[in-house]
Amino acid sequence: MIVVRQKPLDEICAMIAGHRSVLLVGCNTCAAVSLAGGETEVDTLLQLLRLTNKRHGMFIELSPAVLQRQCEPEYIECLQEGAYDAVLSLGCGAGVALLASTVGKPVYPALDTLFIGSAKGLARWQAECSACGQCVLGMTAGICPITRCAKGILNGPCGGVSDGTCELGDRPCAWVEIYERLDSLGCAKKFDTILAPKDNTTRQICEWDMSEGCDEK
Amino acid sequence: MAITHTNRSNQDDTRDGRLFAPCRARCPIHVDVPGYLAAIAEGRFMDALEIILARNPLPSVCGRVCLRPCEDGCRRCLLDEPVAIAALKRAAADTGVYPAPRLARRIPGRIAIVGGGPAGLTAAHDLAALGLSVSIYEDKPRLGGMLRYGIPNYRLPDYALDRDIEYVLSHGIEAHTGVRIGRDITIEELSAQYDAVLVTVGLQDSRALPIPGADKPRVLKALPFLEACANGESMDLGARVVVIGGGNVAMDVARAARRHHAKEVRVVCLESRDTMPAAAHEIHDAEMEGITVHCSWGPREITGENMVEGLRAVRCERVFDLERRFAPVFDEETVNEFAADTIIFAIGQGPDIDELGLPVTFRNSIMVDPVDLKTSVAGVYAAGDIINGPTKIIDAIASGHRAAASIFRDLTGHGDTLESLDQESAVLGRVPDTMAAKVETRRRIQMERLEHWDAILNFDEVELGYTEFEASREAQRCLSCTAGARLAVEKCASCLTCTRVCPHGAACLNMGGYLYFEVEACHACGACVSQCPAQAINLETVSEEDLSRRVQRKLADRGMDTSLVFSCGHVPDTLIEAGVDFRAVQVSCLLRVSERSVFEALEEGASRIVFTRCTEGDCRFPHAQDLVNKRIRHIRKMLSEAEMSEAFLVTTAPDEHFTTEVDTP
Ligand SMILES: Cc1cc2nc3c(=O)[nH]c(=O)nc-3n(C[C@H](O)[C@H](O)[C@H](O)COP(=O)(O)OP(=O)(O)OC[C@H]3O[C@@H](n4cnc5c(N)ncnc54)[C@H](O)[C@@H]3O)c2cc1C
Ligand code: SF4
Ligand code: SF4
Ligand code: SF4
Ligand code: SF4
Numbered sequence: 001m002i003v004v005r006q007k008p009l010d011e012i013c014a015m016i017a018g019h020r021s022v023l024l025v026g027c028n029t030c031a032a033v034s035l036a037g038g039e040t041e042v043d044t045l046l047q048l049l050r051l052t053n054k055r056h057g058m059f060i061e062l063s064p065a066v067l068q069r070q071c072e073p074e075y076i077e078c079l080q081e082g083a084y085d086a087v088l089s090l091g092c093g094a095g096v097a098l099l100a101s102t103v104g105k106p107v108y109p110a111l112d113t114l115f116i117g118s119a120k121g122l123a124r125w126q127a128e129c130s131a132c133g134q135c136v137l138g139m140t141a142g143i144c145p146i147t148r149c150a151k152g153i154l155n156g157p158c159g160g161v162s163d164g165t166c167e168l169g170d171r172p173c174a175w176v177e178i179y180e181r182l183d184s185l186g187c188a189k190k191f192d193t194i195l196a197p198k199d200n201t202t203r204q205i206c207e208w209d210m211s212e213g214c215d216e217k
Numbered sequence: 218m219a220i221t222h223t224n225r226s227n228q229d230d231t232r233d234g235r236l237f238a239p240c241r242a243r244c245p246i247h248v249d250v251p252g253y254l255a256a257i258a259e260g261r262f263m264d265a266l267e268i269i270l271a272r273n274p275l276p277s278v279c280g281r282v283c284l285r286p287c288e289d290g291c292r293r294c295l296l297d298e299p300v301a302i303a304a305l306k307r308a309a310a311d312t313g314v315y316p317a318p319r320l321a322r323r324i325p326g327r328i329a330i331v332g333g334g335p336a337g338l339t340a341a342h343d344l345a346a347l348g349l350s351v352s353i354y355e356d357k358p359r360l361g362g363m364l365r366y367g368i369p370n371y372r373l374p375d376y377a378l379d380r381d382i383e384y385v386l387s388h389g390i391e392a393h394t395g396v397r398i399g400r401d402i403t404i405e406e407l408s409a410q411y412d413a414v415l416v417t418v419g420l421q422d423s424r425a426l427p428i429p430g431a432d433k434p435r436v437l438k439a440l441p442f443l444e445a446c447a448n449g450e451s452m453d454l455g456a457r458v459v460v461i462g463g464g465n466v467a468m469d470v471a472r473a474a475r476r477h478h479a480k481e482v483r484v485v486c487l488e489s490r491d492t493m494p495a496a497a498h499e500i501h502d503a504e505m506e507g508i509t510v511h512c513s514w515g516p517r518e519i520t521g522e523n524m525v526e527g528l529r530a531v532r533c534e535r536v537f538d539l540e541r542r543f544a545p546v547f548d549e550e551t552v553n554e555f556a557a558d559t560i561i562f563a564i565g566q567g568p569d570i571d572e573l574g575l576p577v578t579f580r581n582s583i584m585v586d587p588v589d590l591k592t593s594v595a596g597v598y599a600a601g602d603i604i605n606g607p608t609k610i611i612d613a614i615a616s617g618h619r620a621a622a623s624i625f626r627d628l629t630g631h632g633d634t635l636e637s638l639d640q641e642s643a644v645l646g647r648v649p650d651t652m653a654a655k656v657e658t659r660r661r662i663q664m665e666r667l668e669h670w671d672a673i674l675n676f677d678e679v680e681l682g683y684t685e686f687e688a689s690r691e692a693q694r695c696l697s698c699t700a701g702a703r704l705a706v707e708k709c710a711s712c713l714t715c716t717r718v719c720p721h722g723a724a725c726l727n728m729g730g731y732l733y734f735e736v737e738a739c740h741a742c743g744a745c746v747s748q749c750p751a752q753a754i755n756l757e758t759v760s761e762e763d764l765s766r767r768v769q770r771k772l773a774d775r776g777m778d779t780s781l782v783f784s785c786g787h788v789p790d791t792l793i794e795a796g797v798d799f800r801a802v803q804v805s806c807l808l809r810v811s812e813r814s815v816f817e818a819l820e821e822g823a824s825r826i827v828f829t830r831c832t833e834g835d836c837r838f839p840h841a842q843d844l845v846n847k848r849i850r851h852i853r854k855m856l857s858e859a860e861m862s863e864a865f866l867v868t869t870a871p872d873e874h875f876t877t878e879v880d881t882p
Binding site: 008009010028029032033035036037038039040041043044047048050051052054055066119121122123 | 711713752811859
């Protein structure tokens with residue numbers, strides 16, 4: 001799923017300053033699962049904004065809503081018409097975008113969209129995928145070098161690795177992990193294959209229609 | 218076992234489709250025990266009292282002397298000790314203020330109740346609350362029955378009984394005392410004046426044995442003796458008293474005799490030590506007061522010329538035969554003589570109803586249909602000990618409810634209030650082993666009581682009751698059986714956070730990947746509720762809306778610089794001593810206070826929020842403590858982003874001075 005996290009408060013305040021009435025919209029799919037965009041987080045942010053606005057002598061009317069999924073037009077239709085003049089979305093980028101194209105009012109993101117990831121226990125996630133459009137996980141024992149290697153290189157490791165740790169120091173070297181897992185699966189040989197450069201046009205895909213295909217140039 | 222209710226909201230009955238906590242199931246009137254314990258854990262004594270009063274109109278009485286069948290069923294029994302359910306009922310009655318009676322619209326119908334004991338008072342309460350006119354006729358000068366004239370004041374003082382009676386009478390009930398039905402007014406006369414007559418006359422005949430010497434002066438019977446005690450009469454019993462009998466009444470008589478300055482009080486009974494009907498703690502208390510208990514003796518003769526000199530008794534070898542019938546066998550050779558100046562029979566109570574002229578059973582109790590409690594005389598019903606035999610107060614109350622429901626139905630045609638619990642409800646099973654291993658052991662809080670040597674000096678109440686602090690702490694021991702996490706499936710985002718935080722694995726996935734909660738494994742810590750992003754989980758007993766209302770009420774009269782304190786359990790005295798302006802909201806775990814609640818309270822005008830009393834070593838939800846600390850960090854971070862860091866304080870140790878900020882680890 002898509003992992004998101006809330007923006008710093010002052011950034012959010014700056015975006016909605018000047019509006020009279022703002023609707024906060026959560027998303028009960030990935031953003032909720034990321035513990036950043038469910039009903040609870042909508043209520044919490046709303047309350048915090050009320051408090052800060054009051055302290056700064058501002059008055060912005062704030063109201064809450066939660067959609068099952070912000071990235072589906074049908075769900076957005078459920079949104080009640082209201083007197084709000086802007087929307088603060090607690091969804092991922094896709095949610096913000098679809099809301100912005102639908103509601104005819106300024107829509108602001110309250111969250112930053114981080115990555116496509118998997119759950120690692122309570123309130124922790126692992127970045128797993130960067131949606132590059134050409135999956136190589138089959139060659140890399142399910143560990144994505146584009147995502148988890150700091151440099152995103154296709155044939156690693158680079159010279160920066162020491163003791164299995166990336167030179168950034170904040171993560172294990174993805175390529176060492178790839179090697180170790182391939183080895184444990186008995187396919188260390190795959191490591192010898194040099195991966196060809198990727199066709200980056202897949203990153204340019206702008207729309208995808210299952211029957212018509214996409215407008216790849 | 219019947220479940221009967223009055224006109225009050227019966228939403229508590231539908232809770233969980235009638236899955237009852239064992240304490241609630243074992244209570245003959247099914248008081249919502251987990252509900253009121255949860256309220257006390259949060260210091261909401263008024264709410265607790267209202268929950269109790271919805272089913273039990275005599276909480277002050279039952280909180281003191283109920284024989285507490287609920288506690289035998291408590292799921293904590295197997296972990297450490299049952300929760301002090303009755304003592305906490307007393308705390309609610311002593312601390313809470315009785316609410317104004319809730320009365321239904323007046324409807325035609327007049328009911329006479331004969332006898333003002335617990336059965337009669339309960340029925341009177343129910344019927345008056347339903348809008349009928351009710352009159353009680355009581356032989357004695359005051360209401361209360363055995364509660365006033367039987368149970369001695371050191372267990373149930375008059376002030377405690379009067380609180381309940383006043384509450385019952387506040388429903389607009391007329392009481393005629395000093396009127397003996399059957400002698401002053403007949404049942405027929407009552408029947409002619411009233412639409413229904415309910416007979417709850419109890420068992421007023423005190424039994425004695427027809428042994429030689431039983432007619433001597435200073436050979437007394439339990440009930441007249443206890444009545445004289447209740448009336449504050451002074452008595453000269455002499456130095457040595459022998460009480461004959463082995464039940465609770467015998468213990469009451471012996472302890473009362475001790476308080477009349479008898480130096481040597483002996484209880485002599487037929488039964489062996491382990492078959493004595495008296496409750497173990499009653500025997501223990503009696504012995505602590507210097508009373509000796511002599512088991513397995515059968516009284517044969519009261520000796521002495523004119524006055525009592527002693528009791529001659531022979532060894533009793535067996536009381537019951539193989540079919541559990543009363544058939545004592547004696548060894549006439551083994552004789553003992555117990556020296557005595559006074560002998561008191563406490564061998565049981567029986568009906569005294571000849572004057573009433575109602576059809577009786579072979580046991581001489583009033584004959585009724587066990588379901589609707591009607592006698593064979595039209596419009597006459599009976600309830601309480603007179604139909605049940607010598608039982609307990611709570612059975613008399615249950616019987617009073619049942620009679621009231623039956624009368625109401627017959628008079629108005631309304632209310633199918635005689636549903637049976639046994640047929641429809643399930644009882645929660647025992648604590649699963651995996652959960653038991655993780656529940657913190659906590660002994661019951663011992664109530665302060667008079668020292669035994671002081672207690673025997675007079676009839677002052679022996680048990681002194683819990684302080685508010687002790688009451689909340691004791692109530693926090695409750696596992697909130699059946700009152701834990703509830704899932705609103707349609708809101709769930711399937712994030713699985715709840716399954717990750719629950720220490721007992723109560724949040725489970727079924728084969729289809731859908732979430733459900735295992736009621737047996739939940740002890741309502743609220744960890745999952747606090748972490749759910751979708752607000753899909755609720756605790757049965759506490760809600761965010763309730764908390765928000767409490768906060769608003771507290772802050773309604775705030776000053777310029779009022780702090781709002783959220784405290785896990787009772788608010789520490791150090792806060793009061795610090796002389797700061799604060800309002801306190803007691804919660805049963807700080808996890809119940811969300812980020813949102815904190816910001817909301819600040820917006821309501823609190824100048825500062827304080828979290829206090831989340832203390833290691835004291836906590837019964839250690840897993841929740843980590844989450845509380847996480848939440849504290851989160852609130853700090855958010856408030857610092859809002860440049861309001863100074864508006865949030867956390868004190869950890871219970872005696873921490875609250876103006877100094879202490880970081881939780
Ligand atoms: C000494 C003693 C100690 C007890 N201790 C406990 C205890 O600790 N816990 C517990 O649960 N139970 C205890 N019990 C049992 C309990 O008191 C009874 O089960 C209960 O009181 C029965 O209630 P009732 O309303 O049926 O009858 P009662 O309480 O006996 O009330 C009947 C009332 O009817 C009145 N009455 C009788 N005849 C007439 C008439 N003809 N006209 C008008 N009024 C009349 C009586 O004066 C009395 O007030 C004790 C009993 C005794 C005797
Ligand atoms: S733990 Fe609480 S709810 Fe459970 S049986 Fe005991 S008193 Fe009742
Ligand atoms: S986390 Fe606590 S409240 Fe939630 S299901 Fe588990 S025991 Fe119950
Ligand atoms: S925490 Fe809430 S949203 Fe997540 S799975 Fe549990 S109930 Fe559903
Ligand atoms: S975690 Fe803290 S607040 Fe919660 S019950 Fe334990 S001590 Fe109390």
